[in-house]
Amino acid sequence: MPTLRDIKRxxxxxxxxxxxxxxxxxxxxxxxxRAQERIFEARPYxxxxxxxxxxxxxxxxxxxxxxxxxxxxxxxxxxxxTSDRGLCGALNANILKKASxxxxxxxxxNYEVSINVIGRKGRDFFRRRNxxxxxxxxxxxxxxxYSNAQEIAMEIVKNYTAEDPTxxxxxxxxxxxRADREELSDEVHLxxxxxxxxxxxxxxxxxxxxxEPQKVEKEEEVYYGEFLYEPxxxxxxxxxxxxxxxxxxFRALLESEASEQGARMTAMDNATRNAxxxxxxxxxxxxxxxxxxxxxxxMEVVGGAExxx
Amino acid sequence: MANKLLLEIVTPYRLVMSxxxxxxxxxxxxxxxxxxxxxxxxxxILKLGKMSYRKGNEKWFxxxxxxxxxxGPDKVVILAEGCERAEEIDIERALAAKKRAEERLAQAExxAEEIDIERARASLMRALLRIEVAQKKxxx
Numbered sequence: 462m463p464t465l466r467d468i469k470r471x472x473x474x475x476x477x478x479x480x481x482x483x484x485x486x487x488x489x490x491x492x493x494x495r496a497q498e499r500i501f502e503a504r505p506y507x508x509x510x511x512x513x514x515x516x517x518x519x520x521x522x523x524x525x526x527x528x529x530x531x532x533x534x535x536x537x538x539x540x541x542x543t544s545d546r547g548l549c550g551a552l553n554a555n556i557l558k559k560a561s562x563x564x565x566x567x568x569x570x571n572y573e574v575s576i577n578v579i580g581r582k583g584r585d586f587f588r589r590r591n592x593x594x595x596x597x598x599x600x601x602x603x604x605x606x607y608s609n610a611q612e613i614a615m616e617i618v619k620n621y622t623a624e625d626p627t628x629x630x631x632x633x634x635x636x637x638x639r640a641d642r643e644e645l646s647d648e649v650h651l652x653x654x655x656x657x658x659x660x661x662x663x664x665x666x667x668x669x670x671x672x673e674p675q676k677v678e679k680e681e682e683v684y685y686g687e688f689l690y691e692p693x694x695x696x697x698x699x700x701x702x703x704x705x706x707x708x709x710x711f712r713a714l715l716e717s718e719a720s721e722q723g724a725r726m727t728a729m730d731n732a733t734r735n736a737x738x739x740x741x742x743x744x745x746x747x748x749x750x751x752x753x754x755x756x757x758x759x760m761e762v763v764g765g766a767e768x769x770x
Numbered sequence: 771m772a773n774k775l776l777l778e779i780v781t782p783y784r785l786v787m788s789x790x791x792x793x794x795x796x797x798x799x800x801x802x803x804x805x806x807x808x809x810x811x812x813x814x815i816l817k818l819g820k821m822s823y824r825k826g827n828e829k830w831f832x833x834x835x836x837x838x839x840x841x842g843p844d845k846v847v848i849l850a851e852g853c854e855r856a857e858e859i860d861i862e863r864a865l866a867a868k869k870r871a872e873e874r875l876a877q878a879e880x881x882a883e884e885i886d887i888e889r890a891r892a893s894l895m896r897a898l899l900r901i902e903v904a905q906k907k908x909x910x
Contacts, residue, residue: 502784509780510849513840517813607782689812691799697813701838711782
């Protein structure tokens with residue numbers, strides 16, 4: 462039976478924890494609002510970009526581009542986007558679980574998998590399991606800017622195409638040339654948390670490379686026949702495709718940022734509520750104990766008075 | 771045949787506009803081009819430059835910083851890396867940026883560092899463009 466003082470101490474401690482979780486919830490809520498606005502503003506660009514790209518790729522069927530071609534190799538790269546900080550519920554656990562499953566599956570299909578991680582949580586997860594990482598990047602969450610996405614995209618595209626400016630394309634055949642370079646990938650997958658609402662985040666696995674243009678749904682959106690390009694179709698593709706990767710990564714970063722804040726808000730809300738429940742329970746216990754001690758003292762007084770008679 | 775163009779400008783940070791207009795002029799890769807309703811479909815890379823659109827008798831100006839334009843008979847979609855409307859431009863800031871860029875350009879030229887010269891020149895161009903466009907504002 463804990464003494465009155467023990468209970469009192471626990472109540473105070475839980476109260477201060479509650480205050481912290483409450484503050485964190487508030488901060489997450491305001492950050493979430495900002496992140497949400499940004500993602501809603503960035504979505505039209507990403508969607509339009511994809512639409513332009515898809516219709517272009519559909520028209521330019523004959524044109525092969527290194528970012529569009531399926532190579533059929535057995536090297537895959539997985540880019541996992543996690544958050545830098547914890548205390549956001551099962552967000553990171555979910556994404557890492559899915560990512561691990563995905564990697565295991567790929568390995569079963571004889572793929573060679575290299576992992577590229579963004580976010581401290583993901584990095585630590587794979588490090589603890591002694592899984593080698595091709596590349597890591599931390600310290601991005603909270604300040605997602607376009608140039609970050611640009612850097613990441615450039616690195617990935619470079620690793621994918623392996624067109625080292627100092628190494629002109631191997632005239633004998635690309636495959637032999639590729640085999641020399643260990644770090645190459647034949648496809649790149651992107652794993653991130655998609656922001657649905659403050660309560661809901663969904664882990665999505667998307668194929669980033671090679672780019673698979675979607676069929677344009679509305680036929681009238683595609684203009685067949687005469688179509689002009691300035692300067693020329695291959696040149697437009699050359700700049701548009703890497704750009705598309707940048708935009709995809711930028712969007713994924715924003716999505717996971719918003720998801721993180723949303724998840725943290727929900728988690729902290731739950732924590733605050735749990736603390737409240739606990740305080741109530743403990744207060745009840747405290748009052749009971751107090752009552753019991755008063756009764757005990759009364760009995761003692763009565764008992765003492767009785768004995769004096 | 772449609773007699774209006776739907777002009778949509780989007781950047782990674784926001785949707786700049788989505789409106790029905792009568793005419794669009796934009797800085798294409800091979801020079802400035804104008805689009806009226808019923809234009810042959812085409813796709814082009816856009817350069818840094820000023821673009822404008824006409825709505826009735828009113829003409830509006832914007833600064834465009836690289837991008838793509840997809841032109842169809844009844845719509846123009848512009849994917850820009852950056853885009854500002856003339857009335858949004860902060861002249862003071864643009865003037866300050868111009869001064870800074872000029873200083874840096876002079877400095878870089880003294881040291882003859884290629885990259886710095888390029889960069890300074892690019893930001894000088896952006897600043898000059900902003901100032902020019904901001905002064906144009908709306909023409910009727």
